[in-house]
Amino acid sequence: MNKTAFITGVTGQDGAYLTRLLLSKGYVVHGLMRRASQFNTARLFELCADLPIGERLTLHYGDSTDSLNISSLIEDIRPDEVYNLAAQSHVSVSFEMPLYTSDVDALGALRVLEAVRCAALAQKTRVYQASTSELFGKVCEIPQTETTPFHPRSPYAVAKLFAYWMTINYRESYKMFASNGILFNHESPYRGETFVTRKITLAAARIMHGLQDKILLGNLSAKRDWGHARDFVEAMHLILQQDEPGDFIIATGEQHSVREFAELAFRAVGVGVRWEGEGVNEVGIARVPIFSPAGAVKGEEERVVVAVSPQFFRPSEVETLLGNPQKSKNLLGWEPKTSFPKLVEEMMMYDMRLASEEKEKSK
Ligand code: NAP
Numbered sequence: 343m344n345k346t347a348f349i350t351g352v353t354g355q356d357g358a359y360l361t362r363l364l365l366s367k368g369y370v371v372h373g374l375m376r377r378a379s380q381f382n383t384a385r386l387f388e389l390c391a392d393l394p395i396g397e398r399l400t401l402h403y404g405d406s407t408d409s410l411n412i413s414s415l416i417e418d419i420r421p422d423e424v425y426n427l428a429a430q431s432h433v434s435v436s437f438e439m440p441l442y443t444s445d446v447d448a449l450g451a452l453r454v455l456e457a458v459r460c461a462a463l464a465q466k467t468r469v470y471q472a473s474t475s476e477l478f479g480k481v482c483e484i485p486q487t488e489t490t491p492f493h494p495r496s497p498y499a500v501a502k503l504f505a506y507w508m509t510i511n512y513r514e515s516y517k518m519f520a521s522n523g524i525l526f527n528h529e530s531p532y533r534g535e536t537f538v539t540r541k542i543t544l545a546a547a548r549i550m551h552g553l554q555d556k557i558l559l560g561n562l563s564a565k566r567d568w569g570h571a572r573d574f575v576e577a578m579h580l581i582l583q584q585d586e587p588g589d590f591i592i593a594t595g596e597q598h599s600v601r602e603f604a605e606l607a608f609r610a611v612g613v614g615v616r617w618e619g620e621g622v623n624e625v626g627i628a629r630v631p632i633f634s635p636a637g638a639v640k641g642e643e644e645r646v647v648v649a650v651s652p653q654f655f656r657p658s659e660v661e662t663l664l665g666n667p668q669k670s671k672n673l674l675g676w677e678p679k680t681s682f683p684k685l686v687e688e689m690m691m692y693d694m695r696l697a698s699e700e701k702e703k704s705k
């Protein structure tokens with residue numbers, strides 16, 4: 343019998359990669375997607391284009407804020423595994439929408455757990471909760487492990503802390519197989535355009551095609567432990583295949599600054615960046631092509647391609663995140679496959695193609 347999985351947040355970056363992984367393992371997949379005025383399934387269908395989505399993938403309209411909807415779906419589907427990925431996942435936006443973020447990210451997780459319990463599925467259905475390295479926030483130790491104390495620094499992280507503990511509470515109270523994956527940042531060509539990595543690769547590609555002047559960023563010195571989403575969803579699946587539930591850090595064990603990410607993005611297309619100035623006056627300068635009004639390359643010039651704008655600073659920042667994935671390596675046998683330079687290169691090549699298509703269309 344094929345296993346059945348229910349994925350909330352199926353249209354997101356991780357939802358798309360996880361759907362691909364589970365379909366390729368023979369699962370029947372049900373996904374929760376929000377109704378939007380335009381299709382929001384582009385990355386899901388692009389990533390799963392070569393898989394039997396017609397036969398084994400069913401999408402349901404729904405929302406993490408709608409208890410009845412979540413409960414009735416779980417009762418009908420009776421999944422073997424639930425992956426709760428749905429979230430208002432943008433840290434910066436969470437400062438502007440703290441109540442909504444809490445409803446989706448904190449209570450949304452509780453709605454899933456409670457729906458499983460109320461449908462008498464507590465002993466059948468395994469639940470994966472998308473926890474986050476943002477829980478560590480103002481970090482108490484470096485690198486962070488499963489025992490590092492938390493100090494969340496945003497409404498997003500505080501909401502995710504509630505979800506983290508609810509997951510443990512349902513495990514302890516009802517003997518549910520409910521596990522947290524504490525995932526450090528993971529990226530891909532399918533990353534949302536307003537997260538810093540994708541913002542950089544999209545902008546760098548557009549600059550190289552004469553479609554954009556420069557990138558405006560916030561804190562260039564912030565450091566993250568960046569891995570590839572394709573590798574990280576494998577860990578989500580492994581977490582639910584263990585004999586016992588638990589909480590697992592998924593990370594690469596390597597960190598880089600936003601500044602380094604920008605350097606590497608330009609380097610992937612043969613362009614060096616040098617930095618001048620400090621704080622809000624810091625700029626990245628590079629030798630980039632100049633184009634004629636008809637769009638042909640007519641030479642090169644050295645100019646500012648990265649500048650700092652305080653509009654992208656956060657009320658409270660997470661300056662540094664670095665995970666120690668030893669427990670996952672030992673128990674799950676999981677290790678990241680994609681190096682940091684390969685990740686940046688893959689994202690950059692994808693966005694160079696998008697920029698090239700955009701330029702063709704604008705002719
Ligand atoms: P993402 O690309 O932003 O995807 C989030 C998904 O949640 C989307 O499908 C989105 O739908 C859906 N969603 C948002 N609000 C919803 C609501 N009210 N009801 C139902 N669905 C809703 O995020 P991601 O990068 O794939 O991350 C997946 C999960 O892992 C999130 O919970 C995130 O917080 C967590 N996480 C991510 C990272 C990371 O580095 N990527 C690290 C640690 C933890 P639309 O497509 O309609 O917007």
Ligand code: G4F
Binds near residue numbers: 475541
């Ligand atoms: O790409 P970011 O927005 O990701 P952030 O805040 O680390 O959150 C992501 O990873 C978490 C896991 O640790 C997830 F839980 C969460 O859902 C999300 O996927 O920002 C990364 C860093 C921050 O320090 C930010 O201040 O980049 C800095 N940054 C500098 N300039 C910027 C910008 N971030 C964004 N989004 N946009 C900028 O212009």
